[in-house]
Amino acid sequence: MKHAIAFTTWWILVATFPPSNVAASAPEPSPWCLPPETGQRLRTVVESESVHAVLGEAFALERADIQGAVVELEIRSDSGEFAKARLRPARPGPEPGRWFEVQAKESSSPQATEVMERLAAIFNEGFFKNPFVPCHRAGSRPGIPRWWYLLSGVFQWLLLAIGLAAAFRRPPLEGPRD
Amino acid sequence: MREARGNLLRLAWFVLFLGLLLTMWRRHGDSPLLWLDTLNDDHLVRGCLEHDECRTRGATVSFGTLVQGGSWHELRAAVWALGIERTGLHRLLLILDALALLLIAVTASRLAGVGAAVLAVAAWLALDDIAQMPGELLWNYRPILWLAAITTALGLHLIRGAGPGTAALTGALSAVLTGCHLLGLTLAGPLFWATLWSCKRRLAGAGAFVAAFLAVAAASSFESWSVNLGSLGAIGAHPSGASGAATGGAMVPWLLTALCALGLWLGPPERRRDFAHLTLLAGCPLLTVLLVGKLSSLPTPPTYLTAAFPALAIGSAAGIVLLARRCWGTWRRATPAPAARAEPAHAPAAALALFGMVIATLPHARTHTLAHIPHPSFADIAEVVGRLRAEGWTREELFAGLKGPMAPLVIEAMAHDFPPGSADRRRAYLLPLVTRPEPFPAAWREFGHHALVETPGVIDWTRLQACADCQESECREAPLVPAPFEFERLSTTISGMPDIGSGERRPFCLRFPLDERAAAVNGIHVLAFPDLDFVCQGRIVAVPSGGLVLDGGRRALLLTPNAGGELWIRYEPGSTGCPLESLCAFPPFLLEGPEPEVALMQLALSPTTKIGKAK
Numbered sequence A: 001m002k003h004a005i006a007f008t009t010w011w012i013l014v015a016t017f018p019p020s021n022v023a024a025s026a027p028e029p030s031p032w033c034l035p036p037e038t039g040q041r042l043r044t045v046v047e048s049e050s051v052h053a054v055l056g057e058a059f060a061l062e063r064a065d066i067q068g069a070v071v072e073l074e075i076r077s078d079s080g081e082f083a084k085a086r087l088r089p090a091r092p093g094p095e096p097g098r099w100f101e102v103q104a105k106e107s108s109s110p111q112a113t114e115v116m117e118r119l120a121a122i123f124n125e126g127f128f129k130n131p132f133v134p135c136h137r138a139g140s141r142p143g144i145p146r147w148w149y150l151l152s153g154v155f156q157w158l159l160l161a162i163g164l165a166a167a168f169r170r171p172p173l174e175g176p177r178d
Numbered sequence B: 001m002r003e004a005r006g007n008l009l010r011l012a013w014f015v016l017f018l019g020l021l022l023t024m025w026r027r028h029g030d031s032p033l034l035w036l037d038t039l040n041d042d043h044l045v046r047g048c049l050e051h052d053e054c055r056t057r058g059a060t061v062s063f064g065t066l067v068q069g070g071s072w073h074e075l076r077a078a079v080w081a082l083g084i085e086r087t088g089l090h091r092l093l094l095i096l097d098a099l100a101l102l103l104i105a106v107t108a109s110r111l112a113g114v115g116a117a118v119l120a121v122a123a124w125l126a127l128d129d130i131a132q133m134p135g136e137l138l139w140n141y142r143p144i145l146w147l148a149a150i151t152t153a154l155g156l157h158l159i160r161g162a163g164p165g166t167a168a169l170t171g172a173l174s175a176v177l178t179g180c181h182l183l184g185l186t187l188a189g190p191l192f193w194a195t196l197w198s199c200k201r202r203l204a205g206a207g208a209f210v211a212a213f214l215a216v217a218a219a220s221s222f223e224s225w226s227v228n229l230g231s232l233g234a235i236g237a238h239p240s241g242a243s244g245a246a247t248g249g250a251m252v253p254w255l256l257t258a259l260c261a262l263g264l265w266l267g268p269p270e271r272r273r274d275f276a277h278l279t280l281l282a283g284c285p286l287l288t289v290l291l292v293g294k295l296s297s298l299p300t301p302p303t304y305l306t307a308a309f310p311a312l313a314i315g316s317a318a319g320i321v322l323l324a325r326r327c328w329g330t331w332r333r334a335t336p337a338p339a340a341r342a343e344p345a346h347a348p349a350a351a352l353a354l355f356g357m358v359i360a361t362l363p364h365a366r367t368h369t370l371a372h373i374p375h376p377s378f379a380d381i382a383e384v385v386g387r388l389r390a391e392g393w394t395r396e397e398l399f400a401g402l403k404g405p406m407a408p409l410v411i412e413a414m415a416h417d418f419p420p421g422s423a424d425r426r427r428a429y430l431l432p433l434v435t436r437p438e439p440f441p442a443a444w445r446e447f448g449h450h451a452l453v454e455t456p457g458v459i460d461w462t463r464l465q466a467c468a469d470c471q472e473s474e475c476r477e478a479p480l481v482p483a484p485f486e487f488e489r490l491s492t493t494i495s496g497m498p499d500i501g502s503g504e505r506r507p508f509c510l511r512f513p514l515d516e517r518a519a520a521v522n523g524i525h526v527l528a529f530p531d532l533d534f535v536c537q538g539r540i541v542a543v544p545s546g547g548l549v550l551d552g553g554r555r556a557l558l559l560t561p562n563a564g565g566e567l568w569i570r571y572e573p574g575s576t577g578c579p580l581e582s583l584c585a586f587p588p589f590l591l592e593g594p595e596p597e598v599a600l601m602q603l604a605l606s607p608t609t610k611i612g613k614a615k
Helices: A002-025 A036-046 A049-055 A110-125 A146-168 B002-028 B036-049 B071-081 B086-112 B114-130 B142-159 B164-180 B182-198 B202-230 B251-266 B269-296 B302-331 B347-361 B378-390 B395-401 B407-417 B516-520 B580-585 B595-605
Strands: A059-067 A070-077 A082-089 A100-107 B428-432 B445-447 B450-454 B465-468 B475-477 B508-513 B523-528 B539-542 B548-550 B555-560 B566-571 B591-594
Touching (some): A036 A049, A049 A059, A049 A110, A059 A110, A082 A110, A100 A110, A146 B086, A146 B164, B002 B086, B002 B114, B071 B086, B071 B164, B071 B202, B086 B142, B086 B269, B086 B302, B114 B251, B114 B347, B142 B182, B142 B302, B164 B182, B164 B202, B182 B202, B182 B302, B251 B269, B251 B302, B269 B302, B395 B407, B428 B595, B523 B595, B591 B595
Antiparallel strands (some): A070 A082, B428 B450, B465 B475, B465 B508, B508 B566, B523 B591
């Protein structure tokens, strides 16, 4: 059991200190890119019944373009009411259910704003998987260093071996056998 | 005498272990089956080892709001780096499966004797069957099979007063289990409670448990925790499948929990804490899964209860044995103290060894099939790789020329073993032998329950186009080439194909130019859709001049030699004959070749005689 304590203590040290060092020396997070598949999916979402239901009779989708990693939306009504929004990758990173965040809004009325917000929400739900891919620069892959990943795997195998051996040992303070 | 008795018992446990190992080998096979989740995991492991993208998170869970931890991939990466790939790891896991079952038996015997050991193993195997938790697959459910048994046994150590060292070890292993699959969290709570309740030096023990859990979780699955804590509010935003109650056999775990609780009532006083803890370890995962399912409208298949199986098996087996003893005592109008009852020296050893031998020889129905279609194992795939490589196939040829109902998965599994090169236009089908043609064609080669059939084709898959709404103006090139690496996206994902998994329902067409070299082929060339449930059935809507469309577009005849031309096939995702889940097998499978060859291939795929139940 002393070995288990020693291992755990060592692991706490490893887990506590290197991440801050890694974080301090890591380059800025990679920007996100929208691959061509997203364009196709975007078109499907735009033409979906959910979008038509949100727009209703009053509004029509005037524009839905991909500019770099940003989706630009514009809705407009017959009476001239409009709203514009730019959807960019959510920060700190796109997550399931929250892929996009609204970056800039311009609107002629509260009603148009509300419709645009509901429209933006559909985009967050309309992608099963992350619509963005990281635009990697050399040496700026997300995640942890490979040595750490492998060491973590080795350590967990060791933990499992120690755990298995410990589990087979007779429990302490065991009473008389039945 | 006492030493001889001890040796005899140890020998019996060893025989039981061998029996369990053989049982696991027969149930789970000696090589894992080809499976999408395995390939996804491979992809993430390769992401680290080959692309330096080492993320402390796993794949997105099926319902799309949470992500798995990184432990399973880190465990896989560590052995992969040592040269142990899928089949080697699977064999290692078979040993761990057997050891875990032995641990369940040993733990149960400590509670209520050898009878409980035998019953516990039987109960675990039955639960495993009910949950349809195939250990034949290499996926992140796999470690739960043995890791839950280890943590449950350690939990019993804690309840009997083990110290902070055991608490730290249990906390660390709980984090590993949770990092492999989020279901592990359902055990972490009761294990922490056991530490707080009974650990020697309670506060130190609880502190060690929490510190070890957090340290291992942070080091192995930091990104996953960060994403999951941030998206807790979104659970249930993507409901899928049946919500609420579990499917068939759901009452069995509750019944076993009740039997487990019997021990609380019937067990000797010094064992009651053990039974209380086992009831907690069994009940907590059941209740958690049920409640989360109800509250968030998420599906709760029995697979989600796997973490509770060791506690259910141990507790219910010991409960049954104690109940039987009580009944026996009542019947005899006397209940002698169990410790006072003399057991024959050889009886427990004989019972264990006999059980080990019996269980190893019992017939086990290996599924090895999917919807009655034989499923290839990775060992089968390795044999096919050997054959194709010997014939000089390149990676580009593989993507364009290997066909079959599971071709995208097969290609993904083997692509890394082929060198890059030119795309010569050879064609080969890897067909599941639902019915084995007799006599077996001499030109076909058999691999497990599959046949490799090489036959000439006239479709040029290298110039395939996908056309939205079947509009010519909407056509885009969809080259069947490896895509650049993307985290969580298989390399066989074809650019321009319908967006898999997103519920794409718009009809579209695939446009196939015919190969100019097809002019060299003489005779009638047949195109046909096989009658398989999980293959999206398209409809041939246009053929080159001189061709003929039959059976409402399910079959076409082309006359060769021909002067080129195009073939159009229309697909309606979500319609009858093209369920959305079959989209994961895009580009879809269709048979093509000289008429007699196609007829033979259709015969092999037809479910006249179902085979593949046992291998």
